[in-house]
Structure formats: structure tokens, C-alpha cells
Amino acid sequence: MVGSGRRSIEHEDEQVKVDLKQIEEACKELYIRALKVLPPDIKQGFARLDKTETDATGRAILGTMIKNIMVAEATDNLLCQDTGIPIYNVTIGAGVELDGYQLKQAIIKGCERATREYPLRSSVVHPVTRKNEHTSCGRSVPVIHIDFVPDADTLTIEMIPKGSGSENNSFLKMAVPADGIDAIKTFVVDCVLDAGGKTCPPTIVGVGVGGTADLCVHLSKVAATRPLGSKCDDPEGAKLEIDLSKAVNQLGVGPQGLGGDSTSFAVHIETAATHITMNPVAVNMQCHSARRARATFTPQGLTYGF
Amino acid sequence: MAHYDFNMPVAEAQVRQLKVNDTVTLNGTLFGIRDATQIHMFDRGRKTRFDMNGHAVIHTAPNAKWVGETKSAPSGYEPICIGTTTSARMERFTRPLMSEYGVRIIIGKGGLSEGSAAAFSDIGGVYLAIVGGAAALETTWIEQIEEVDLDDLNPESLWKFRVKGFGPLLVSMDAHGGSLYTEVNQAARGRRAAALASLGVKT
Ligand code: SF4
Numbered sequence: 001m002v003g004s005g006r007r008s009i010e011h012e013d014e015q016v017k018v019d020l021k022q023i024e025e026a027c028k029e030l031y032i033r034a035l036k037v038l039p040p041d042i043k044q045g046f047a048r049l050d051k052t053e054t055d056a057t058g059r060a061i062l063g064t065m066i067k068n069i070m071v072a073e074a075t076d077n078l079l080c081q082d083t084g085i086p087i088y089n090v091t092i093g094a095g096v097e098l099d100g101y102q103l104k105q106a107i108i109k110g111c112e113r114a115t116r117e118y119p120l121r122s123s124v125v126h127p128v129t130r131k132n133e134h135t136s137c138g139r140s141v142p143v144i145h146i147d148f149v150p151d152a153d154t155l156t157i158e159m160i161p162k163g164s165g166s167e168n169n170s171f172l173k174m175a176v177p178a179d180g181i182d183a184i185k186t187f188v189v190d191c192v193l194d195a196g197g198k199t200c201p202p203t204i205v206g207v208g209v210g211g212t213a214d215l216c217v218h219l220s221k222v223a224a225t226r227p228l229g230s231k232c233d234d235p236e237g238a239k240l241e242i243d244l245s246k247a248v249n250q251l252g253v254g255p256q257g258l259g260g261d262s263t264s265f266a267v268h269i270e271t272a273a274t275h276i277t278m279n280p281v282a283v284n285m286q287c288h289s290a291r292r293a294r295a296t297f298t299p300q301g302l303t304y305g306f
Numbered sequence: 307m308a309h310y311d312f313n314m315p316v317a318e319a320q321v322r323q324l325k326v327n328d329t330v331t332l333n334g335t336l337f338g339i340r341d342a343t344q345i346h347m348f349d350r351g352r353k354t355r356f357d358m359n360g361h362a363v364i365h366t367a368p369n370a371k372w373v374g375e376t377k378s379a380p381s382g383y384e385p386i387c388i389g390t391t392t393s394a395r396m397e398r399f400t401r402p403l404m405s406e407y408g409v410r411i412i413i414g415k416g417g418l419s420e421g422s423a424a425a426f427s428d429i430g431g432v433y434l435a436i437v438g439g440a441a442a443l444e445t446t447w448i449e450q451i452e453e454v455d456l457d458d459l460n461p462e463s464l465w466k467f468r469v470k471g472f473g474p475l476l477v478s479m480d481a482h483g484g485s486l487y488t489e490v491n492q493a494a495r496g497r498r499a500a501a502l503a504s505l506g507v508k509t
Pocket of ligand 1: 199
């Protein structure tokens with residue numbers, strides 16, 4: 001993590017105030033950083049697969065991916081041409097005081113400035129007219145999620161550029177209770193088979209289990225974008241993660257769908273309570289360019305990480 | 307498994323000799339093409355001034371920077387980051403690209419389906435797999451954006467790149483009906499029952 005020096009949060013009485021201009025700057029910086037440097041857990045994931053892959057084509061493709069990570073850093077370039085749909089996940093500490101509307105405006109402004117000033121390819125268009133504003137922004141985009149956490153003095157913003165190759169392979173099934181857990185397992189295996197090489201494997205397979213239809217899909221995205229090595233905090237979900245990770249890697253889809261052992265880095269699960277008559281399951285995949293970046297604002301200043 | 311270096315454009319016989327698992331490196335001209343480009347060319351009656359006869363196209367929409375037309379950037383664009391995208395979305399354009407424009411090679415990721423495989427054997431063409439998400443590396447194979455057409459569709463314009471040492475790319479669909487994607491997919495589906503059994507699923 002690299003500190004930026006300037007104090008970003010001011011203590012005033014008991015409340016902590018955040019500088020909106022600095023949030024805008026950080027949201028610009030986060031988009032560019034996320035596109036250039038992969039988090040350490042993903043790099044470790046590559047190192048692990050590189051050791052275990054037995055297929056010659058699979059090994060060559062993993063080698064190209066690993067080389068690309070190094071070239072992107074050495075040439076200060078974007079890892080992938082797809083700048084994705086920008087997502088900003090904000091968590092606000094109990095003692096942080098800010099105007100929620102202004103916060104959203106600052107995020108949008110930062111996202112737009114990254115696109116125009118770098119410049120990045122704007123991958124965002126109107127869904128009917130297909131018009132591109134060349135800002136990476138549009139109706140309800142960037143996608144912004146806001147949540148609240150107990151750490152009093154901290155505001156974090158996580159930025160995820162979600163590539164379309166992986167996002168286009170998103171699936172929801174409203175199974176019924178009589179289908180049981182078998183429906184969930186079968187659905188995950190079939191989604192990995194149907195996605196084949198289109199999601200740029202090796203992937204992180206995110207699975208949402210339970211909730212409402214929309215919550216279930218949301219959870220699958222949360223699961224797909226969680227760091228490698230993290231575990232579902234519901235023990236039932238954690239058990240499924242281990243079994244499904246093994247199962248999908250028996251299929252032999254391999255890197256880029258051209259065959260091999262390395263189909264997925266892992267299967268991640270997130271769960272939510274659901275209705276007595278429901279058994280929903282959703283799958284959202286993250287591609288090998290599993291990009292994310294994080295800014296943390298505390299009274300000590302702003303730091304960037306993953 | 308043989309390796310070929312192609313100076314573009316190529317003749318029909320050169321692509322017909324390629325077999326699945328061969329590798330190819332391209333030099334010279336390469337065209338960049340995407341969903342909107344082809345929707346406009348084949349559904350909305352627009353034409354390009356480029357001669358794509360015997361050439362290769364890559365499914366792409368690059369990150370490029372407008373710098374104004376100069377000697378080193380004759381199109382006005384400098385490449386920033388150029389890679390590929392999922393080909394499957396553009397499946398139905400393979401045949402018209404080949405029959406109307408004479409395209410011989412399609413480059414992308416994830417592969418194409420039966421319609422394209424048939425066009426490859428009928429007319430003489432191949433699909434070359436490039437690694438998706440490895441654009442930082444692939445950008446170093448691009449010397450220049452020479453020209454651009456249909457630029458109102460930017461970034462889904464029709465791009466004319468000059469490339470050097472663009473590859474090695476894997477022949478994953480050939481002109482003889484061979485497809486690595488079909489092979490891998492059938493093998494993977496053959497392992498479905500065992501994977502489900504390992505999860506204790508009763509089928
Ligand atoms: S799926 Fe991911 S790695 Fe592949 S091209 Fe899209 S963003 Fe890049």
C-alpha cells in the first residue's frame with residue numbers, strides 16, 4: 001500500500017469528514033490502477049496453476065498470461081483491452097459523515113475523468129441506441145454499491161472493471177426445494193461447460209445460493225470478485241466451495257477453453273436465506289484478468305491497495 | 307504441428323495447408339473488426355473502402371488515443387492497448403466476410419461454431435486463437451494504426467493495423483473441418499457424469 005500524504009479525512013467533534021474532491025481523484029486513479037496491476041492473490045493463483053497444469057497447450061497459454069502480467073507492469077499498460085463495466089463498491093464507517101448524493105457524483109466524475117484523461121476505451125453504451133458517450137458512464141453506470149461497516153474512521157472504495165466476456169456468461173436458475181442441493185451443483189457444472197472458452201478461463205466461478213432472484217445474482221458477483229484464498233463465511237457455502245472447485249477442474253475445459261487442467265482458479269460461493277418454496281442459484285464468472293483496486297480513507301490519509 | 311510465418315495478404319492454398327494445432331505468425335496488414343462494424347457492414351448496407359482480399363481480421367475494439375495525423379500516426383490514432391474479444395457473438399458474419407470481402411483468416415478467442423467451420427472448408431479459411439486478456443503483450447506486436455474507416459462507430463471502427471511478429475497464434479479451426487473447441491467441448495461433456503458423481507449428485 002502506498003500512502004498519498006495528504007489527510008483525506010478530518011476529525012470534527014465525533015464525526016469524520018471526507019474530502020469529496022479527493023474521492024473523485026481516487027475514483028479516477030482506481031479505475032486506471034485496476035486495469036494495470038493484478039492483485040497478489042491472483043498472481044499467486046497463476047503461479048499455482050502454472051505448477052500443476054499438465055496439458056501442453058494449457059501450459060503455453062498460462063505462460064502467455066503470466067508474461068502479459070509482467071509486460072503490462074513493465075510498459076505501464078492495461079492488462080486487457082476490455083475496460084469493462086465500471087463497478088465501485090463503497091463501505092462507510094460508522095463515524096464517517098458525508099453527503100451520499102455528493103459521494104455518488106464524485107464517483108461518477110472520477111470514472112468519467114479516468115476515461116477522458118487517460119484516455120481509456122469507453123466500453124459503455126445506451127442499451128437501445130447503442131450510443132457511446134465516451135465517458136464509461138451512462139444510465140445507472142458506473143454501478144455503485146454502498147454498504148456500512150462498524151470500523152468508525154474508515155471509508156473504502158473498491159473498483160472492479162468487469163469484462164464483458166465473463167459477464168456475458170451469467171446465469172440464474174430458480175430451482176425448487178424438491179431439486180435440492182443437487183440442482184445447485186449440476187447447474188454450476190453445466191454453466192462451466194456452456195461458458196467454455198468464452199469467459200477467458202482460468203476463471204473464478206462465483207455462485208450465489210439463496211435470496212431473491214436479484215440478490216442471488218448479486219451474490220454471485222460478490223463471490224466472483226472476492227480475493228482468491230478467501231472463504232465463504234457460511235460453513236455450508238465453504239464446504240460447497242471445496243467440492244465444486246475440484247469438480248469443475250475435472251472437466252478439462254482448460255485455459256481459453258483449449259483444453260487442460262486449469263479451468264478455474266476456484267469456485268466461490270455466497271449464500272443468503274431464501275423463501276420456503278425457493279431454491280435459487282446464480283453463476284457469474286470472473287475471467288483470468290481478475291482486476292480490482294481499493295482506496296482506503298482514514299484520518300491518517302489515503303492508501304491504495306487491492 | 308508446423309509453424310508458418312505469413313506476410314499478408316495470403317493465397318487460398320496457404321490457409322488450406324494449415325491444420326489444427328499448427329501455429330502462425332503474421333506480418334504486415336491486419337484488420338480490426340467488431341460487433342457494430344459488422345452489423346453496419348452486413349445488416350445496414352454500409353461498405354468499407356479497404357481491400358480485405360486474402361487478409362486477416364481480428365475481433366477487437368482497441369484502446370487508442372487521438373493524437374492528430376502525423377507521420378508516425380497516419381490515421382491520427384496511436385495504439386494504447388489492443389487485444390481481442392469473444393468471437394462467438396460475431397458467428398454469423400464469418401461467411402459474408404469471406405464471400406463478400408475475401409477474408410481468409412479470423413483471429414479471436416473462444417472459437418466459432420458450425421456455420422463458420424463450414425465457411426472455412428467451403429471457401430478456404432481458418433480461425434487462429436489469440437490469448438484473450440493478454441493485450442499488453444499483443445500491443446507490442448502492433449507497429450502502427452495505419453488507417454481507420456467507419457470511425458463514427460469508434461471504438462468499433464474498422465481498423466487497419468501494421469503488425470510485426472504478430473503471434474505465434476494457434477490454428478484452432480482449420481479448412482478441413484477440424485476444431486479444437488469442438489474436440490475440447492465434447493471431451494469435457496464426456497467428463498460431466500464423473501464430475502457430478504464426485505459431487506454425490508444422483509443422475
Ligand atoms: S473476458 Fe476478461 S480477460 Fe477476457 S477479454 Fe474480456 S476482460 Fe479481458
